[in-house]
Amino acid sequence: MSDRDDRRLSRRMLLQRAALGAAAVTLGGCDRLSQSETMTRLLESGQALNMKTQRLLAGSDALAPEYPASMISPVFRPNGSTNPQTGLYQRHLASDFADWRLDIDGLVAQPLSLSLTELRSMPARTQITRHDCVEGWSVIGQWSGPVLEDVLQRAGVRPEARYVVFHCMDQLNGRDFYYESLDMVAARHPQTILAHSLNGETVPVANGAPLRLRVERQLGYKMAKYLRGITLVEHLDDIQGGRGGYWEDRGYTWYAGV
Amino acid sequence: MRAASTAPPSSRPVRRHALPVRLWHWFNLWCLVVLLMSGLQIFNAHPALYWGSVSNFDDPWLEMYAIRASDGAIEGVTALGPWQFETTGVLGYSSINGQQTVRGFPAWATLPSHQFLSMGRLWHFFFGWLFAVSGALFVLHAVISGHLRRDLWPAGREWRGLGRDMLNHLKFRFHDHAGKYNSLQKLSYAGVIFAALPLMIVTGLCMSPTVNAAAPWLLDLFGGRQSARSLHFIIAGSLVLFVIVHVLLVLLTHPLRQLRGMITGRAPERHGSRRTDGHPEVPHE
Numbered sequence: 398m399s400d401r402d403d404r405r406l407s408r409r410m411l412l413q414r415a416a417l418g419a420a421a422v423t424l425g426g427c428d429r430l431s432q433s434e435t436m437t438r439l440l441e442s443g444q445a446l447n448m449k450t451q452r453l454l455a456g457s458d459a460l461a462p463e464y465p466a467s468m469i470s471p472v473f474r475p476n477g478s479t480n481p482q483t484g485l486y487q488r489h490l491a492s493d494f495a496d497w498r499l500d501i502d503g504l505v506a507q508p509l510s511l512s513l514t515e516l517r518s519m520p521a522r523t524q525i526t527r528h529d530c531v532e533g534w535s536v537i538g539q540w541s542g543p544v545l546e547d548v549l550q551r552a553g554v555r556p557e558a559r560y561v562v563f564h565c566m567d568q569l570n571g572r573d574f575y576y577e578s579l580d581m582v583a584a585r586h587p588q589t590i591l592a593h594s595l596n597g598e599t600v601p602v603a604n605g606a607p608l609r610l611r612v613e614r615q616l617g618y619k620m621a622k623y624l625r626g627i628t629l630v631e632h633l634d635d636i637q638g639g640r641g642g643y644w645e646d647r648g649y650t651w652y653a654g655v
Numbered sequence: 656m657r658a659a660s661t662a663p664p665s666s667r668p669v670r671r672h673a674l675p676v677r678l679w680h681w682f683n684l685w686c687l688v689v690l691l692m693s694g695l696q697i698f699n700a701h702p703a704l705y706w707g708s709v710s711n712f713d714d715p716w717l718e719m720y721a722i723r724a725s726d727g728a729i730e731g732v733t734a735l736g737p738w739q740f741e742t743t744g745v746l747g748y749s750s751i752n753g754q755q756t757v758r759g760f761p762a763w764a765t766l767p768s769h770q771f772l773s774m775g776r777l778w779h780f781f782f783g784w785l786f787a788v789s790g791a792l793f794v795l796h797a798v799i800s801g802h803l804r805r806d807l808w809p810a811g812r813e814w815r816g817l818g819r820d821m822l823n824h825l826k827f828r829f830h831d832h833a834g835k836y837n838s839l840q841k842l843s844y845a846g847v848i849f850a851a852l853p854l855m856i857v858t859g860l861c862m863s864p865t866v867n868a869a870a871p872w873l874l875d876l877f878g879g880r881q882s883a884r885s886l887h888f889i890i891a892g893s894l895v896l897f898v899i900v901h902v903l904l905v906l907l908t909h910p911l912r913q914l915r916g917m918i919t920g921r922a923p924e925r926h927g928s929r930r931t932d933g934h935p936e937v938p939h940e
Contacts, residue, residue, distance in 0.1 A: 427689070431767045431774045440774075443781035455869035462871045470709050527708060527880065529864050531772065533701040534710040535880050614865045648773035654865030655780060 441650065448652040455654075457582045461613035464525045469596060470536040473528070475603035478575065481567035481623055489566070494607040499591075503562070503628035506553030513593065513607050519543035522590050530617045531649065540611050542592035546585045548627075554581075558629035562636060563610055563621040569643065577621040578633055578641040578651070579612060588613040591624065616653040618644045669923070671916035673800065679793040680917055686786040687894065689778055692766035694891060695759070696775030702747075702759030704888055708879030716885070719759040721748040729755065787856055794848070806836055807845050813838035829908050847897055851890050858887040 430436040481487075489497045494513050501509040523541040549561070561584040565575035583589060590611050593600060600606045605622025612619045619642070633639060638646025645651045672680070703715035718734045719742070731747025733740045744750070749761035751769055762768040766778055797803040809817075820839040823829070829837075836844065860866045861873050861883035877883040905913045916922035 427692075427778070428767045428769075431771065431778075437774075437777065440777035440781045443777070443784050446784060447780060451863070451865040451869070455865050459868040461864060461868045462874060464708070468708065472712075474710075474712065527864075527867075529862075529880065531700070531776075533697065533862075533884060534703075534705075534712075535708065537709050614868045616864065644773075650773070650776070655776075655863045 437648075444650040444652055444655075447655050451654045452582065455614065457585070458587060459614075461526055461588055464527065464537050466525060466539065468537050469525060469539055473536050473538040473595060473604055474530075474534070476530055476532075476617060478567035478569055478622065479603040481602075482571075483566055483568055483574075485625075486566040486623060490602065490606070497607055497625075499608060499624060500626040501548065501552045501628075502626070503630050504555040504558035505549075505629055506555060507551075509548075509552050511548070516543055516548075516591065516608065517593055519547060521594075522588070523594075524588055524590070524611075524613070526588070526611070526613045528617055528620075531644075531653070539594075539596050540590060540592040541594040541597075542590045542608070542611070544587065545589045545591055545610075546587075548591060549584065549629075552629075554629055557631050560630050560633055560641070562628045562630055562633070562641075563624055564626040564628065565621050566623040566625050573637060573643065573646075575621060575623070575643045576637060577610065577619055577643070578630075578636075579619070583612055583615065583619075586612070586614065614654055616655075618642070618649060619653045670920060671922045672920050673796075673802065674920060675793065675796045675800075676802065677917055677920055679789055679796075682789055683786065683793075686782050686789065687898075689766060689782045690786060691891060691895065692764060693775045693778035693782070694887075696765040696767065696770075697772065697779060698888065699759040699765060699770060700772045700775075704885045705881040706878065706885060707881055708874075710881055717888075719747040721757040729757075731757075783856075783859065790848075790852055790856075797848075807841055807848070809838050809841045809845070813841065817842070827907070829904065843897065843900075847894070851894055851897070854890050855887065855894070858883045858890065862887065 498510045498512055499516065501511070520543065521541045522544050523539060525537060525539045527535050527537050529535045545561070558581070560578045560580055562578045563576060565577075567575050569575060579589070588611065592605075592609050592611050593607060595601065595604055600609060605620075605624075608624045609622040610620050610624065630636070633641040637643075640646045641651045642649075701710075702719040703710070703712075704717040705711055705715050715734070716736055719731070720734075721729050721731050724730045729743075729748055730741050731743040731745065731749065733742040733746045742748075745761055746759065748755060748757055750756065751758070751762035756770075758770060765775070767774050794803075797807065817838050820837050824839055857873065858877060861877055862880055867874050867880065874880060874883070877886060912922045
């Protein structure tokens with residue numbers, strides 16, 4: 398065997414070992430990499446790209462598909478909190494939400510405090526849409542309620558406001574109140590509504606009574622249930638974990654269009 | 656040192672695969688492994704599949720779960736249509752770090768190994784981008800370089816020879832011309848590259864509610880979001896089968912020479928692989 402063949406052979410072995418090594422490191426190390434802050438940030442950059450691409454493709458107004466009444470699911474499967482035990486919620490539930498108010502504050506011209514009756518008397522949008530859980534399942538339901546943009550207009554959003562934060566009455570872990578946030582594009586989407594009715598009835602407790610958010614181009618965890626207040630803010634940093642939502646603070650991506 | 660002309664013909668290397676093909680092949684393998692394992696992690700968050708737009712929770716066509724058997728033991732069950740199989744230890748109920756757990760696919764098949772949906776999604780979508788961009792670059796190269804026309808797309812007479820090719824494969828007779836793919840090979844490679852892999856991307860996108868708003872016709876094409884999820888799973892499964900057969904066939908036909916060809920781009924010409932007309936075989940790249 399000539400020198401050249403020797404060299405080629407060793408190069409081959411080197412390459413083979415490099416490939417095998419890379420594979421071993423990848424698979425054996427993925428669990429450890431998943432614990433690493435840097436790796437998590439790198440992987441999350443893919444989500445930023447998802448949001449930019451999707452916004453480009455769908456624009457700000459493309460509507461989520463709406464379905465005929467015949468396709469409404471017999472049971473609208475609830476997830477997350479289904480029967481909040483907080484004192485706050487139990488009090489409101491006991492009085493059938495008679496004293497409940499939706500407070501709208503933060504970067505607005507005119508803070509509001511709306512009763513359920515006031516919200517029900519606003520022009521409602523009714524939509525039969527598909528609800529996609531991050532876990533992978535889907536159900537279809539008919540939702541009615543005022544368009545969020547109409548409510549925001551009544552309060553008068555100040556120009557420096559960049560996010561709409563939704564405060565809830567439930568605590569999934571018994572400690573932190575659930576919350577969520579949208580940017581102005583998602584908040585002003587024509588199908589983004591504050592739903593007070595599901596399938597023609599008042600929203601059941603399991604699905605978020607008395608009022609829940611619907612954001613039809615994103616996944617279920619964005620659609621905060623058991624609403625109590627809305628705050629307009631410039632940034633999300635100083636709210637709870639600072640990532641813009643209960644699940645976001647626990648590793649889920651803020652943009653949930655995928 | 657011997658002159659090149661006196662070297663035996665068997666050691667003369669034949670160019671087998673161009674550099675972009677080799678780079679894509681190994682990079683793509685890496686992407687697909689991460690995508691498969693993170694995909695199974697995502698599947699495990701709701702280990703059931705349905706047809707149509709929504710989940711009819713009473714009627715999945717595939718489901719993995721655990722039951723308490725009459726003897727008190729917990730068993731993993733995989734239900735496929737009307738059939739139920741006991742799959743304890745692998746599907747439905749398996750151990751992670753010595754702890755028996757109710758889960759769809761077992762820890763060794765998912766990324767991360769423990770239940771961690773948000774992290775599985777991060778891996779899946781990041782590598783989805785790498786896979787889609789590198790795949791698009793590969794197809795661009797295949798078209799421009801002529802790799803597609805010359806080596807991958809079955810020519811007219813090869814379609815007619817397909818039956819004979821299948822028969823030969825069933826008899827484990829692989830007419831392995833150095834540097835040329837037979838028609839069955841061409842068909843499977845072209846099928847994977849131009850059907851299965853693009854379908855993985857499209858059915859994946861079809862599960863995104865924002866993509867559904869941007870392109871509702873895609874949903875109609877696949878029969879609804881849950882159908883798209885099922886198809887995504889089935890095509891992923893068929894890709895796993897393809898890789899198994901692909902590796903088996905490499906093992907059956909000069910594995911070291913083939914591996915060397917896909918790593919270094921060159922492989923020694925074999926004895927007896929010369930054409931009968933006396934001309935050396937034309938290297939295909």
